[in-house]
Ligand code: FES
């Protein structure tokens with residue numbers, strides 16, 4: 001039998017299907033790509049492989065490892081960042097698509113003098129994490145959730161925070177944290 | 189601090205709900221998990237996994253992959269043979285299956301190559317361009333598949349030497365008036381911590397450093413060294429923060445030594461992040477189990493006979509045993525007990541431990557049977573447990589060191605409002621929703637292991653606690669800071685904690701809910717030694733307010749050494765010591781551990797004293813109550829309420845304790861209604877290998893989860909009086925839900941997970 005292996009991205013199915021996932025242009029002919037963006041208020045410029053995801057760009061090229069990789073498939077929410085203020089799964093976005101955009105990562109949420117954003121403080125107050133790995137994504141999602149006006153009721157918060165998995169299952173504490181921060185963000 | 193349900197007021201024998209000491213780092217994205225550590229000149233590795241479950245690799249076609257720009261190396265079995273010692277089953281090793289040691293394929297998704305490239309993108313492209321010629325054989329997937337082999341666990345396992353039993357089951361069962369004979373099943377589960385598995389390895393001369401999320405830095409150091417055929421002293425394993433583990437990061441992976449070898453071949457650091465789909469086949473998992481229970485009781489509800497047989501999936505070569513009969517056989521006052529565990533060998537990876545490995549499946553079966561028996565007896569399920577509550581274990585007649593099971597039932601039942609439950613099946617409704625209520629026992633052995641710690645106290649009142657334990661999210665760093673502060677008379681903010689590095693004193697694997705007990709016992713012992721040193725210096729001094737006192741009567745409090753009517757500031761006491769700092773290195777060996785237990789710890793061989801060992805049975809208990817709502821037409825299942833009451837001896841921090849138990853109960857909901865690893869039975873391959881198809885609860889699946897911490901003092905378990913809570917919460921929940929589903933619908937679903945399709949029709 002001749003078949004393909006199961007490499008990085010698993011495609012369950014025939015070998016032909018996997019062949020389609022192969023890059024049509026051999027990488028020997030690939031050119032680097034230049035992208036610029038404003039990350040946490042700082043201008044950055046990168047020369048990257050055109051296939052680089054925004055997540056890998058942040059972690060491996062910008063050194064901002066606060067943004068986490070939990071699946072690389074848009075299924076867990078750990079990689080959530082704000083792009084021009086909207087929550088985005090950075091693993092599902094090519095870096096090149098964000099050329100010229102403003103990106104906020106967890107590192108940019110607290111003020112330069114170390115004051116925490118009300119959402120960050122609320123996560124501490126309500127023990128809204130255990131291992132902390134999903135937390136940067138949860139916090140950015142929660143900030144957007146409040147700003148979108150989707151944090152009015154517990155049921156809304158649960159629904160609109162359901163794109164962020166927490167395997168430690170801090171969910172009830174996350175809901176409590178979002179409520180506290182919502183009240184403070186609305187006051188501010 | 190705000191008033192929050194997250195910070196319960198401590199009751200008797202409970203510590204304060206101090207907020208996590210690593211909280212600030214974690215909410216700022218500054219807690220460095222192993223794949224976050226910046227490393228210069230990093231090359232990226234990517235695994236290539238087998239597309240068949242059984243057979244041989246005939247040929248790997250690598251030319252196209254090598255041609256990809258940026259590819260540095262591709263390792264296959266041709267490169268590994270002879271370079272590495274094969275992995276071994278047992279202790280730190282999860283499996284004897286050594287991928288790349290030869291061409292044999294033992295299971296789906298086995299590692300068949302490792303691609304190293306300058307970038308992740310190039311590695312991914314190269315991996316895609318590898319094709320494989322296989323010689324495929326027909327694999328066996330699970331119970332009932334052709335070609336499996338069934339063996340008695342006690343005949344093949346070093347860890348599980350006998351099946352517990354007591355009395356004459358057959359006679360008692362035959363004679364009984366009321367009896368049940370039922371079968372249950374729990375599917376394969378994968379831990380799926382949100383942090384992806386990864387290895388980063390680099391060499392500095394002859395010294396190897398490995399950054400990897402692990403629950404067992406010492407065990408891994410020794411095992412990595414063995415596989416690489418070098419001295420353990422040349423290996424350093426670092427894992428300061430771990431993004432969830434649940435058992436998945438305890439056993440050494442088949443990948444780690446291979447990545448280290450790749451880094452040595454290249455002469456540069458290599459980081460290999462395992463894709464989510466690969467983690468379903470290159471990491472461990474919870475074995476699929478089947479259970480057969482026969483139970484009999486007298487009309488008054490007293491159980492007279494209990495039989496529990498278990499069948500567990502394992503790999504071809506390794507006899508991994510789940511073996512929960514050692515707990516189910518001891519839980520109630522049964523009269524007679526008969527148990528037997530069988531292993532079913534299949535073409536799958538070797539399973540290993542996952543959150544309450546033995547209790548989650550086995551207590552699920554037992555507690556379901558308890559509910560079925562209560563129904564058969566027409567008894568209230570809580571009263572049925574009360575009638576069969578035990579003061580000694582049913583197997584050896586040993587007393588329980590403490591057992592607050594019925595207190596847990598009473599507190600949880602009252603909070604839940606159990607008295608309002610109408611026992612009649614299908615009788616409770618709210619509009620279109622059928623309401624069901626169920627309950628179950630949670631139980632987990634109180635385990636403890638040897639542990640070493642170094643505590644440094646400075647005359648300015650700063651302290652540092654160092655031990656190679658692991659912060660997987662349990663809050664052990666917080667608890668360590670809090671406890672050291674309490675015993676040294678300092679504010680917790682003055683205590684710095686360092687963990688997760690083999691340069692620190694050895695600590696056991698973070699597993700079996702033994703960490704708080706083991707680490708805290710070592711800290712208490714070390715702090716007492718520091719107090720003694722300071723006290724002795726102060727009382728034997730020529731002058732000073734404490735001169736001439738009894739050293740046992742002075743304590744450390746608020747930065748001072750304090751006697752009944754006099755005290756001295758730490759700074760001044762240190763002058764008598766003749767140094768500005770005390771560095772205390774302490775080894776803790778639990779009662780019942782072998783004389784070599786501590787020296788074995790340095791060799792990476794862990795000896796856990798489990799709850800059944802010794803003159804007493806040491807278990808933590810809990811009682812869980814759930815309400816389910818099932819839509820009359822769509823059969824959608826919701827869980828609006830869960831209440832759990834738990835007794836775990838000393839509670840070090842009510843905040844972190846509550847969070848662990850809450851997370852555990854949500855895991856229980858997940859095992860009841862959500863998660864299962866599904867297989868294509870023809871090919872023994874995992875079908876749902878991602879987080880979209882492997883279901884775990886999302887926020888919207890979870891509503892009210894209430895945790896009650898029931899006060900309990902147990903001086904027998906260990907020096908710290910701690911029983912451990914990490915695994916208690918998810919035991920029993922699934923049975924409570926299955927019982928509630930029965931109460932709502934009259935349907936007894938015995939195979940998990942319970943999904944809408946089980947309830948239709
Ligand atoms: S890493 Fe992007 S959604 Fe999981």
Ligand code: FES
Nearest residue numbers: 130132166167168
């Ligand atoms: S805190 Fe661990 S995954 Fe959310």
